[in-house]
Amino acid sequence: PFVVTESCIQCKYTDCVAVCPMDCFFEGPNFLAINPDECIDCSVCVPECPVNAIIGAAEISPEQQHFVELNRTLSRHPDWKRIRQQKEPLPEHAKWAELKDKLPLLLV
Ligand code: SF4
Numbered sequence: 777p778f779v780v781t782e783s784c785i786q787c788k789y790t791d792c793v794a795v796c797p798m799d800c801f802f803e804g805p806n807f808l809a810i811n812p813d814e815c816i817d818c819s820v821c822v823p824e825c826p827v828n829a830i831i832g833a834a835e836i837s838p839e840q841q842h843f844v845e846l847n848r849t850l851s852r853h854p855d856w857k858r859i860r861q862q863k864e865p866l867p868e869h870a871k872w873a874e875l876k877d878k879l880p881l882l883l884v
């Protein structure tokens with residue numbers, strides 16, 4: 777499956793959800809997660825993300841490997857709802873798009 781990684785945090789552009797044929801993105805407060813059991817590996821979401829947050833699970837760097845399991849668990853979180861339509865990004869997305877090490881800011 778494909779996996780949402782670090783750069784999505786605090787940005788949440790949601791361009792990705794508009795193109796997913798499976799509607800397998802789930803939304804939290806400041807991040808999205810892909811349900812790996814529903815993703816069909818089509819990769820059409822990858823070029824849509826302005827911050828290149830979506831990566832194939834097989835190509836993920838060791839530093840971001842934990843996002844594979846995180847997408848699985850967060851996509852099943854009872855408070856995370858399926859998101860099918862694009863919406864406004866988070867208010868300070870431009871600032872956060874430039875920053876790294878955002879994992880401690882992830883809200884569940
Ligand atoms: Fe959806 Fe395809 Fe992206 Fe998987 S790879 S999340 S099915 S758009």
Ligand code: F3S
Pocket residue numbers: 780783784785787788789790791792793808824825826827828829830
């Ligand atoms: Fe996140 Fe990129 Fe989608 S920032 S919400 S993975 S378009």
